[in-house]
Amino acid sequence: MNSAVKPDITSAIAQARRWYWQRISAMVLALCVLVHLGVMVFAVRGGLSAAEILGRTQGNWAFGAFYAVFVLACAAHVPVGLANIAREWWGMGEGAALWLSRAVALWLLLAGLRAVWGVVA
Amino acid sequence: MSDKLHVKIWRGKAQGAFVEYEVPRQDSQTVLDVVTHVQRHLEPSLSYRFACRVGMCGSCAMTVNGQARWTCRTHVAKVVDGRGRLEIAPLSHLPVIKDLATDMSGFFDKWSSAKGQFKGTATRHDEFARVQPDSPERQAANAGIECIGCAVCHASCDVAAWRPDYLGPAALNRAWTLVNDVRDVMQTERLRAVAGDAGCHSCHTQGSCSERCPKGLMPTLAIAGLKRKVARAAVKGEL
Numbered sequence: 001m002n003s004a005v006k007p008d009i010t011s012a013i014a015q016a017r018r019w020y021w022q023r024i025s026a027m028v029l030a031l032c033v034l035v036h037l038g039v040m041v042f043a044v045r046g047g048l049s050a051a052e053i054l055g056r057t058q059g060n061w062a063f064g065a066f067y068a069v070f071v072l073a074c075a076a077h078v079p080v081g082l083a084n085i086a087r088e089w090w091g092m093g094e095g096a097a098l099w100l101s102r103a104v105a106l107w108l109l110l111a112g113l114r115a116v117w118g119v120v121a
Numbered sequence: 122m123s124d125k126l127h128v129k130i131w132r133g134k135a136q137g138a139f140v141e142y143e144v145p146r147q148d149s150q151t152v153l154d155v156v157t158h159v160q161r162h163l164e165p166s167l168s169y170r171f172a173c174r175v176g177m178c179g180s181c182a183m184t185v186n187g188q189a190r191w192t193c194r195t196h197v198a199k200v201v202d203g204r205g206r207l208e209i210a211p212l213s214h215l216p217v218i219k220d221l222a223t224d225m226s227g228f229f230d231k232w233s234s235a236k237g238q239f240k241g242t243a244t245r246h247d248e249f250a251r252v253q254p255d256s257p258e259r260q261a262a263n264a265g266i267e268c269i270g271c272a273v274c275h276a277s278c279d280v281a282a283w284r285p286d287y288l289g290p291a292a293l294n295r296a297w298t299l300v301n302d303v304r305d306v307m308q309t310e311r312l313r314a315v316a317g318d319a320g321c322h323s324c325h326t327q328g329s330c331s332e333r334c335p336k337g338l339m340p341t342l343a344i345a346g347l348k349r350k351v352a353r354a355a356v357k358g359e360l
Contacts, residue, residue: 011317011318012313012317012320013317013355014317015316015317016355017352017356019348084325087284088280
């Protein structure tokens with residue numbers, strides 16, 4: 001009975017670290033989401049068009065840096081929660097859940113940074 | 122108040138069915154009184170567990186109308202619906218032995234796995250340890266020390282259902298009281314035992330354990346404390 005609940009300490013430390021990163025990234029995300037919403041409300045006052053957005057964002061490296069941080073925080077935060085959902089609700093094993101979450105993290109990172117590059121460069 | 126209760130009670134093991142009984146309604150009647158009436162007058166083979174009847178021993182917890190409760194201190198008036206219906210089942214997330222009695226051994230094995238035992242160094246020849254009652258550690262330990270081991274928190278925890286190896290709120294609450302015991306010398310070992318996805322890091326902070334604990338304890342708070350402590354130790358490489 002006891003062997004089932006005996007902790008594997010290497011993976012336990014990794015799990016603790018993942019939790020820690022999820023928590024730190026959540027703090028970053030909370031800030032990013034507030035700024036993002038604020039900027040959106042401000043930006044759409046005079047109507048919204050692709051040309052207007054690009055006019056503001058192209059060459060704006062501060063804007064690019066902010067959204068790059070946003071993407072990084074997402075790529076750190078999402079996989080930890082996704083791996084939990086995959087294990088607890090979809091019944092996946094730990095290894096499979098971890099690889100799924102890593103793949104999603106990579107996709108989020110690439111797609112997100114590509115989008116940031118697309119509006120800034 | 123109708124003078125009869127319509128009581129459905131689980132009969133069987135994991136496979137089984139609810140059987141309905143009619144029980145006379147009385148003033149100040151507890152759910153345990155109802156189960157006892159059924160066993161003594163209607164169904165002698167009904168299995169259930171109780172001992173103290175005053176909320177100290179933690180043995181009479183059952184699922185009453187869908188919620189885990191201590192039955193000896195749950196008044197019928199508090200849980201019965203307008204038509205006098207009660208549904209009584211064994212606790213969730215524990216193997217059913219028979220009827221309303223669950224196998225608690227896995228539940229208590231988890232306390233042991235979470236290093237729920239105190240380990241000190243003092244002998245009978247040493248002076249008593251002096252612990253300031255108002256120190257933060259003692260206050261934190263006091264907050265969780267009154268657990269009676271009824272498993273209501275465990276039965277109310279979704280994570281305990283999703284992850285069978287999860288130590289659960291009761292074992293983690295016990296570990297937290299010892300983490301805050303300044304006399305205990307098994308601290309690193311205990312943090313290792315409660316770290317990770319079988320331990321505190323799986324808790325989603327839904328708070329059902331704290332909501333349902335009949336003693337008003339807050340295992341959620343204890344688990345949050347363990348998460349902080351373990352994460353700090355992991356980052357510093359002390360685990």
